[in-house]
Amino acid sequence: MNRIGIQHLPLQPTVQVPPTNTASAKSKQSFISHLQEAATSNRELKISKHANERLTERNIQISEQEWRVVSDKVFEARAKGVNQPLVLMEQAALIVSAKNATVITAMERTEAKNQLFTNIDGTIVL
Template structure:
């Protein structure tokens, strides 16, 4: 006959104490929290944020982004993220978007014509879509 030690107590094999409901509840709570975190991480890959500054610049320059545009920009953010970029310049159609890849946020937006002659600093990559 064999024995096992569980929490400092010796039990014959096959005669383990039953777990109480409190431990089962905390295990279920832990799983549901994990599930929530997992879902939020998966959803991060499907969306991004446009800062107030970028939204105002897009509006002032009469630039409207369609669902297809947003999808393409999101793909660009995902590509930069896969390569390990932190801050990136995304060139899409006639717009240059300075983007924080880490925060998945578009920081500012500039028309292509306005971007000429400007210097973009503190970026580590460029994504051309």
């Protein structure tokens, strides 16, 4: 009689997992930390040429401390989805592109009382 040998095969194939490459994990972590650092370190507003001319023409003086507050509030608004806020300060009104972190235009607060503001999607009152 012929003898037939039956060999059992596992139902799930075995897969060998390659060892973790620590250099790859370090580079990913390094990239993430650099990205976070870049996002938080560049939290200053730029002033467009137009806005700078308006600030000079209208003799609007904004202290560095006030600029820091404006910058913080604009970046906070951007994090909440606001792209183009109107910033109302005691002495000035600013239209800011939060997306580009740039002050687009500026006017005295008294001048702003009679204006109609369009293309804004948020207001920051300081």
